[in-house]
Amino acid sequence: MKIYGVVGYKNAGKTGLMERLVAEITGRGFTVSTLKHAHHRVDVDQPGKDSFRHRQAGASQVILSSGTRWAMMTELRDATEPTLAELIDRLDPVDLVLIEGYKRDSHAKVEAHRAVTGNPLIAENDPTIRAVASDTALDLDRPVFDLDDTAAVADFILAEVGL
Known part of the structure; x- marks a missing residue:
């Protein structure tokens, strides 16, 4: 199974992006499961x-x-608490597992970012973040997508994992 993460600070748009990505990617005929980490x-x-x-x-x-x-x-x-790898091993096989959270794990990720939150970018200090989906223009050393351009983010993730 291929895995890809979505990370970001609270209210950055992670869950909305996850929801749209699942709909977009399953709409293209791929099977998707999700795994979400909760800190509470x-x-x-x-x-x-x-x-x-x-x-x-x-x-x-x-x-x-x-x-x-x-x-x-x-x-x-x-x-x-089980590790991310242990939890993934418990999932039925699918084409792609999208993971919300687990920002400290080593899998590839896209960061959801909203300027209004005032939070810094995680991507600036984390090479596992391969792209950023933001509501504002950013000058980074990796791809930046509009937070609402779900198709473009999905294209990027699917290319990254080879699907």
Whole structure:
């Protein structure tokens, strides 16, 4: 499986870019999975639901299944968070895995950047960032795309991974 990342500071447009890239790339006939890192506690389950109660009772893993989707929740308890590579290994095979976050890992990435946030560019000090998608013109040593030009960003990523 090919992998490519989207990174950036909070409110830089990462999730919107990810969403548009998934739609664009799957629209071209490729299969795509995504993996997102959250820095805060996250719970996909709902208090009071049976699956939540199973986890609260001490289950290590809970699978919730229906006719439209299934999800497996694994409680880390005191275990270490899995690495990006370990998580990717758990995915079913697809053409491309788009990763949101994990900016310190060594895979190739595009940085989402909005000038209004006032944040510096991560790309200036990170050679794994191969391009920047921004809402403002930038003078960099790598490609800069308009943040809203999803097709151009998708073209770049697909060329980078050889798809």
